[in-house]
Structures are given as structure tokens and as C-alpha cells.
Amino acid sequence: MSTNLTRTRRYVLAARPATTTGPIEDGVLRYEDDAPVPPIEDGQVLVKVEWLSLDVATRGWMNDVRNYLPPSPLGGAMRALGSGIVTGSRHKDFAVGDRVSGLVGWQEDAVVHGSTLSKVPDGVPLQAALHVLGISGQTAWLGLHDIGQPEPDETVVVTAAAGAVGSIAVQLAVAAGARVVGVAGTPQKCAFVRELGAVGCVNYREQDVAAAIAELAPDRVDVLFDNVGGAILDALLPHMAVNARVVLCGAVSRYDKSRGPVPLYNWFHLLPNRVRMEGFIYMDHKDRFAEIEADLLPRVRRGELRCQEHILDGLKAAPEGIQVLLSGSNNGKVLIRLGSD
Helix, strand or coil: CCCCCCEEEEEEECCCCCCCCCCCCCCCEEEEEEEECCCCCCCEEEEEEEEEECCHHHHHHCCCCCCCCCCCCCCCECCCEEEEEEEEECCCCCCCCCEEEEECCCECEEEEEHHHEEECCCCCCHHHHHCCCCHHHHHHHHHHHHHHCCCCCCEEEEECCCCHHHHHHHHHHHHCCCEEEEEECCHHHHHHHHHCCCCEEEECCCCCHHHHHHHHCCCCEEEEEECCCHHHHHHHHHHEEEEEEEEECCCHHHHCCCCCCCCCCCHHHHCCCCCEEEECCHHHHHHHHHHHHHHHHHHHHCCCCCCCEEEEECHHHHHHHHHHHHHCCCCCEEEEECCCC
16 A cells, blocks of 8 residues: 655754764764655555654764764665654555654654564554563563573672663563662662662762762673763772673763763773673664563563663754754653654
8 A cells, every 4th residue: 555645854964973972973964844745566565653762773874984883874764763653555464554763864764674574463552662662671671690690699780771771671570580780970860770679779979980880880890881981980890700791782971072082991800709791782682572572571561671761753853963962951752752843
């Protein structure tokens, strides 16, 4: 089935940023309020996008550098995950009215191949497919269960613990019976982390991280789920237990910096304590998404997994949302709600 829609609104990646990190300069993104919608070809689906996910990866996709995905192409809609309703389809698995999520880009109407889309389960809000049941939940689940592997009564520390990924990692670790400590940047964020079941939370802006962790984790840290990198990661390494696991999930301390790398002075603690440090990319595990959803979906439906949503309205708010995300001033998952310009 096809549609007569021919025009939409979108943000195009018009130029590469001058630097690989830091704020987005003028001229990098171009807003188009009368962009063409291509005809739907065999295997493709037209999606009316209702929600866009803003992720730190978005800033990296603007650069012409090696990454786990090719750079977002110049002249096309800026790459982004989103969710919405099928309004036209020439794919056998999708019908008009289906609720879907996938890589739709910064645009209000997207023609994409059906193989890149997933159906959003009944009874689940569309935006939840972009956090608890999407990239955030999948990332937290993979990092915690495959690498961290917390045992009951072990101590797990989660950095950026109030964020979209961190908050889910906290809840999954608590559900596994672990003793969880969070690290976050404001008293409000720390209060939220404790609401999720953490026994304590370190406000890194007001406390000495190393001293606070020594007090909250006197028996040392068995699993570190790190979303930050930099000085906070370095401060935590001397507190790792023997045979501890460090999950390298993100490096938000670097995403908005135009300077050199932050040295890890305390890396030598990994050796005598036999600590395993491992990074991962959730997209390498597409074959396991159904398995992960089967575990997360009942928890979501029972209200056992929470994610704060930092919602901005209208497509024009997308560039602002990236700056909010990179500055750390967001409270939870940054989402753009479309149709409200």
C-alpha cells in the first residue's frame, strides 16, 4: 500500500563539523520545511515519525571518522533512531497502522527499508521503544549480563547512573541481587538513583569520588558499569576487587571536549587485582535483541523498569537536544516529540 504524501520537514547534515567533539557549529545542519518524500519502493515502508531518540552517538555520526557505523551521509536526513506509525508499506511484514521503531533520521516522515524496523509491542508507549525496550535497555542488559555478570551481594558501581542507560543498569543490577552504588552529577539525580534501589549515590560535582566510594564500598567494587571515562573512571580503578569486571559502555566526559585524552594514571591497579576491562557495542548483538526483549518486556509491563524522559517538543528542538545531552544537563533519556512545532 502506498500514500500520496510528497513533502515533509527534516534536518539535513549539510557539512562535517570542524572538530570531532564539542558543540555543533552553524552550517553543519540545515533545516528543510519542504523536503521531498521519495516514492515507496518494494521492501520499503513509510513511517510517520512521532518520537526521535537523541543519543551521544549522534554527535559521532556527524564526523567523517571510523566508527561502528559509517558516517551519516552528507545531504541526507541526520541519522537517528525514532518510532512512529506506518502510513504506507510495500513490505510484506508491515501494514498501515503498525507501530514501529528503527533508524528513521531527523525527519517527520521517513521512507526506510522494512528490514531496519521493529514492531513496538502492544501496550508499550512508542517512546519506550527508544529507551527501556530500545538502545538504552539493550545496552544496559548486554553490558551488565554479558560482561559485568554481577552475583548476589556483589557491589556494582554505575557511573552516569541517572542517565538513560545507567538508570536501567542500576535497576537490572538491583534485580540481580547486587549491592548498587551510583555516581551522578546533581542531588536530584542522586535522589532518583536511590529511588531505583541503589544503597548510595556519589555526587561527583560536590564529593571526592574516591573517598566517597571507599566509604560506600568498603569491601571494594566487583563490577564497574562505566558510562563516563576520564577522571571518574581513573578515581574508581584503585577500588576494584580481585577478579572485578569493568564494563566500558560510554565516555560522556569526552563527548563535549575539544582537548586531548584524559590519562588513566591508575590503570596499574588492573594487574595485581586481575581486573577484566572490556568495551562493547550493542549493535554487534542484533541476533540477541529478541532474547533481550523477552526478558525486558515483562518487567516493563509490570512497571519494574523506570526511565526518566527529558522531552523537547518539535523537530527544530533536535540540535538543542544534542547540546543538552552533551552538557549533561538532561534528566534521563532525551527525546524529541514531533508534531508539536
